[in-house]
Amino acid sequence: MKRIALFPGSFDPFTKGHEDIVLRGLKLFDEVVIGIGRNANKQRYFPLEVMAELIEKTFADYPSVRVVSYDDLTANVARELGARFLLRGLRNTTDFEYENSISQVNRYVYEDVETVFLITSPPLAPISSSIIRELHRYGKNIDEFVPYRIS
Template sequence: MTPISSKRIAVFPGTFDPFTIGHLSIVNRGLELLDEVVIAIGINDAKRTYFTVEQRLDMLRKFFHDNPRVRVLAYDCLTIDLAKQCHAGFILRGIRSINDFEYEKTIADVNRKLSGVETIILFTEPELTHVSSTIVRELLRFGHSVDEFVPKGLKLG
């Protein structure tokens, strides 16, 4: 088993298609508790995405290039296996609703049982609960501006 770092490192897994102001809020708030956040773009061939994995990696690496406490990578394994590879003791998740909570609690319980990796759950700020990548993708598909839903300075595409 790969040893967990003495640094407080968390993997923040997701599709991030695209990365939203809600995601940024979780990263920023996570950095108040952690030494490092690894934004981990999950590769799921069954999911129909708007942006390619390469585009999402490029967008996020450029956006966070000045922040040495944030790493961006893609993965296609179990999140707990990625956490071990990154020497992370935590998985960082954000939840918007009770439905999210039920799902995330089940996954967190399994992850802890299998690997000992703890999940840190941050509740979405009330003013951001309506923001989701799904909604942003739909707006993009129909040619609407998404400026108010993505971080300022994030170049889509």
């Protein structure tokens, strides 16, 4: 049976920290699906379609990585994709508290799904999408934090 992991998030933007989790996840899973969730309650900074295209280009040399966007519960999407694993990165204990609650709900919705947490590589731990958005908003160069070029 193919081991498929769904790596869900808003990825607004997708960071080098996210890239690191995907690449490390490929050592554990046969396929990693990067799922960009639509959240009606959040206004995106970077358009979803643009981010999906940039992520696809980032992993163009990795046939075991694909990108999907969705507007549903993450657990439902995992079930539809045949993913028995949710892949998540943890930068700190605050992330753990938040992600632990979500993992419990996902397990309630889809009892066969397991959440696998990978600790962020130390040099990438300070990077967050919200910090990158703020830097970009005020005209600062964000190339150091993302695995692609964005204007």
